[in-house]
Amino acid sequence: MAPKAEEMRKGPWTEQEDSLLVRFVRLFGERRWDCLAKVSGLNRTGKSCRLRWVNYLHPDLIHGRMTPEEEHLVLDLHAKWGNRFGLQPYSSSSDYMNTQCTIRSWSRIARYLPGRTDNEIKNYWRTHMRRKAQERKTSASPSSSSSSSSSSSSSCSPAAAAQGVVQSEGVKVYSMDEIWDEIAAADSVSGLTAEECGLACPPPLPCPMWEDCSESLWKVDDEYKMATVLPVDDLMISDFHYSD
DNA sequence: AACGTAGCCAACCGCTGTCCG
DNA sequence: ACGGACAGCGGTTGGCTACGT
Numbered sequence A: 001m002a003p004k005a006e007e008m009r010k011g012p013w014t015e016q017e018d019s020l021l022v023r024f025v026r027l028f029g030e031r032r033w034d035c036l037a038k039v040s041g042l043n044r045t046g047k048s049c050r051l052r053w054v055n056y057l058h059p060d061l062i063h064g065r066m067t068p069e070e071e072h073l074v075l076d077l078h079a080k081w082g083n084r085f086g087l088q089p090y091s092s093s094s095d096y097m098n099t100q101c102t103i104r105s106w107s108r109i110a111r112y113l114p115g116r117t118d119n120e121i122k123n124y125w126r127t128h129m130r131r132k133a134q135e136r137k138t139s140a141s142p143s144s145s146s147s148s149s150s151s152s153s154s155s156c157s158p159a160a161a162a163q164g165v166v167q168s169e170g171v172k173v174y175s176m177d178e179i180w181d182e183i184a185a186a187d188s189v190s191g192l193t194a195e196e197c198g199l200a201c202p203p204p205l206p207c208p209m210w211e212d213c214s215e216s217l218w219k220v221d222d223e224y225k226m227a228t229v230l231p232v233d234d235l236m237i238s239d240f241h242y243s244d
Numbered sequence B: 001a002a003c004g005t006a007g008c009c010a011a012c013c014g015c016t017g018t019c020c021g
Numbered sequence C: 001a002c003g004g005a006c007a008g009c010g011g012t013t014g015g016c017t018a019c020g021t
Helices: A015-028 A033-040 A046-057 A068-081 A093-103 A105-111 A118-140 A158-163 A176-187 A221-229
Strands: none
Touching: A015 A033, A015 A046, A033 A046, A046 A118, A068 A105, A068 A118, A105 A118
């Protein structure tokens, strides 16, 4: 009996939940998340389970700050591709298939950064851009406290700063769209194409951990029974995500 | 020491595409 | 051909922490 929607757990995951999820992903693979969520006994939606796995528990993930190289790559790729699905219109599913490679940007960028997730990159970018927008705002309005001398950022182009930002009531609240538009306009001046970077849209990363067990994934009856009787204490999750 | 602010990150939400019966 | 289930994506939010005043 699946719990009703309002009974589903939300919020931060506990270590026990993580352990359970890892165990069941090993059995079921990275698919059928709803089913996995139900049989695991996790009081979570399949969606939530998938997100937890993809963004945190996946063994290939790298935890920790981005390196300067990674940051630079993110900036370059984003300057080229933008961030949003649907930037390039398409009128049919075949058009979609043809242009998909250019518009699923966060996940696409993530493919060039092994061990990083689209969510992580998105978060990084958002933080980065907020800072950049603020820098630009201050440099665009010199009348307000003749520049605190340190607002010069190497990543903030004069051209972009010259664009300025229309402000009303002294403070401009930026929507993400506005930020994207401005940054894209500024950065695209010096942006490199993926091809120029020596990059080509790679295939989705394989899931090495599961490939060798794919044929056994769906004869899970026995394993499932086993899993359901195994105490959570037996699960060694710490290897997955608390290592550095 | 207390308070306020900014940055960071995990998680949720809503939408869209794909798959399959 | 159609509709429902599933999967994946970008956008957004909320909480925690570090830092400055």
